[in-house]
Amino acid sequence: MAGGGIAVQSAGGRNYEGGLTGFVIITCLVAAMGGLLFGYDLGISGGVTSMEQFLKKFFPSVYKKQHNDSDKENAYCKFDSQLLTLFTSSLYLAALIACFFASVVTRVYGRKASMSFGGFAFLVGAIINGVASNIIMLIVGRLLLGVGVGFANQSVPVFLSEMAPAKVRGALNIGFQMAITIGILIANLVNFGTAKISGGWGWRVSLALAAVPAVMMTVGSFLLPDTPNSILERGHTLKARNMLAKIRGTDNVDREFQDLHEATEAAKRVEHPWRNILQQKYRPQLVCCVLIPFFQQLTGINVIMFYAPVLFKTIGFGDDASLMSAVISGGVNVVATAVSIYCVDKFGRRFLFLQGGMQMFISQILVGVMIALKLGLNGTAKLSKADANVILFLICLYVAAFAWSWGPLGWLVPSEICPLEIRSAAQAINVSVNMLFTFIIAQVFLTVLCHMKFGLFFFFAGFVVIMTIFVFLFVPETKNVPIEEMGTVWKNHWFWRKYCQDY
Numbered sequence: 001m002a003g004g005g006i007a008v009q010s011a012g013g014r015n016y017e018g019g020l021t022g023f024v025i026i027t028c029l030v031a032a033m034g035g036l037l038f039g040y041d042l043g044i045s046g047g048v049t050s051m052e053q054f055l056k057k058f059f060p061s062v063y064k065k066q067h068n069d070s071d072k073e074n075a076y077c078k079f080d081s082q083l084l085t086l087f088t089s090s091l092y093l094a095a096l097i098a099c100f101f102a103s104v105v106t107r108v109y110g111r112k113a114s115m116s117f118g119g120f121a122f123l124v125g126a127i128i129n130g131v132a133s134n135i136i137m138l139i140v141g142r143l144l145l146g147v148g149v150g151f152a153n154q155s156v157p158v159f160l161s162e163m164a165p166a167k168v169r170g171a172l173n174i175g176f177q178m179a180i181t182i183g184i185l186i187a188n189l190v191n192f193g194t195a196k197i198s199g200g201w202g203w204r205v206s207l208a209l210a211a212v213p214a215v216m217m218t219v220g221s222f223l224l225p226d227t228p229n230s231i232l233e234r235g236h237t238l239k240a241r242n243m244l245a246k247i248r249g250t251d252n253v254d255r256e257f258q259d260l261h262e263a264t265e266a267a268k269r270v271e272h273p274w275r276n277i278l279q280q281k282y283r284p285q286l287v288c289c290v291l292i293p294f295f296q297q298l299t300g301i302n303v304i305m306f307y308a309p310v311l312f313k314t315i316g317f318g319d320d321a322s323l324m325s326a327v328i329s330g331g332v333n334v335v336a337t338a339v340s341i342y343c344v345d346k347f348g349r350r351f352l353f354l355q356g357g358m359q360m361f362i363s364q365i366l367v368g369v370m371i372a373l374k375l376g377l378n379g380t381a382k383l384s385k386a387d388a389n390v391i392l393f394l395i396c397l398y399v400a401a402f403a404w405s406w407g408p409l410g411w412l413v414p415s416e417i418c419p420l421e422i423r424s425a426a427q428a429i430n431v432s433v434n435m436l437f438t439f440i441i442a443q444v445f446l447t448v449l450c451h452m453k454f455g456l457f458f459f460f461a462g463f464v465v466i467m468t469i470f471v472f473l474f475v476p477e478t479k480n481v482p483i484e485e486m487g488t489v490w491k492n493h494w495f496w497r498k499y500c501q502d503y
Helices: 022-032 034-048 052-058 060-066 082-109 111-130 135-163 166-194 202-208 211-223 228-233 237-248 254-268 280-297 301-314 319-347 349-375 385-403 406-416 420-452 455-474 487-491
Strands: none
Touching (some): 022 034, 022 237, 034 082, 034 111, 034 166, 111 135, 111 211, 135 406, 166 202, 166 406, 228 254, 280 406, 280 455, 301 319, 301 420, 319 349, 349 455, 406 420
16 A cells, blocks of 8 residues: 655655655554544543433432522532542543553554553443443443553554654644544534433443444554554564555665664663653653643643533533533534644644644633623623623634644654654653643542632633743754654754753
């Protein structure tokens, strides 16, 4: 399938022979399906936790609070329950721990082995959640889902970055984020449909259908090849060269293979990647692999993604309206991610980071002001249809900005900036920081909403300002730079070059 494709010419680095082949496109599409695991879970949990029969069975105290008609009841606090948030956040705690084991598996056994294990763990977790009869089964299922997410998020972005030619690496890598957004949209549609099932068992269907993306990833991973980087890293030189020729669609890959071979030999001399990543010359990568996922979560996006129906219900939308609003924001998420795929290798990473940051800041401030003016401190006032539509529009504006900036770039940039010798360790750090703060935000959000109310949007807007300044000053442009030559980017940066003289 190594047919003709898009010629690869790498601005900012060497020009390699070959192009974007059909084989690469198909393998990257299959690998990106790992994003469906993460996306479906992000979307499904918020919808399920807004379903009355689910709350009545597993969280009766929240169900009673929700049906308290007293005017003194603060609407912002109706879903405030640590046990309820543990249902959502436990997955990300498991993913945090799993990604460190996934780092070893990815390095020693290859990227596809890590994807296979992740898909299988997610499948078992989905089955347990679908048949859960008590809160323990529910949490155990969520923990297994977390293991799957940890392995998938560790291996898939690295796989995509290593398979893609430099010229289109951004677009292909964002396929992972596109799969996440599609998973979120599908989950929102599923929730909207299952909420209408009579008998109150629709939540079981929502949770059990997580098995579908799990099967897709597990089966797909067995059909995928491993990357030339991974094959060479495990000592199979001829096989690695043949795979590189296949994915580039040409036998003239000597220059790229030589660079890859040199990078691999350097990586083999590194006995302790976790210790090495702390060296001064890797300081730029370490800082970015910590701060980019940290800032990604402090945009507040997961407040919208996995609590969208709960949030919409809290601010005055009805049951069906809250689920439909989540579907609408999920659709905007998919479309805006498609915009990112087109723009990321055309306009660059920095442009999308900066533009998205400004748009997120403006929309979050306006949402906070609208909720403050219309709902007040107790949130007991009723929203007019016009006010509800304005808030939904502003949230969609915010979601769109995230979806073409911090959403995909939060995974793309950390996966492409690291040399092979620290790549698995760096990706583990990236995923673990992401999962740690996803867990923290998921666990405390409903309590913080109860106490900060509309001020929560101003809180996240403040962090958006900080992260936009960070990108402007410290994140260099990486579009079109071959992944094995990324060191030149840091050497030429006004701040980081003092750390990178040993490259």
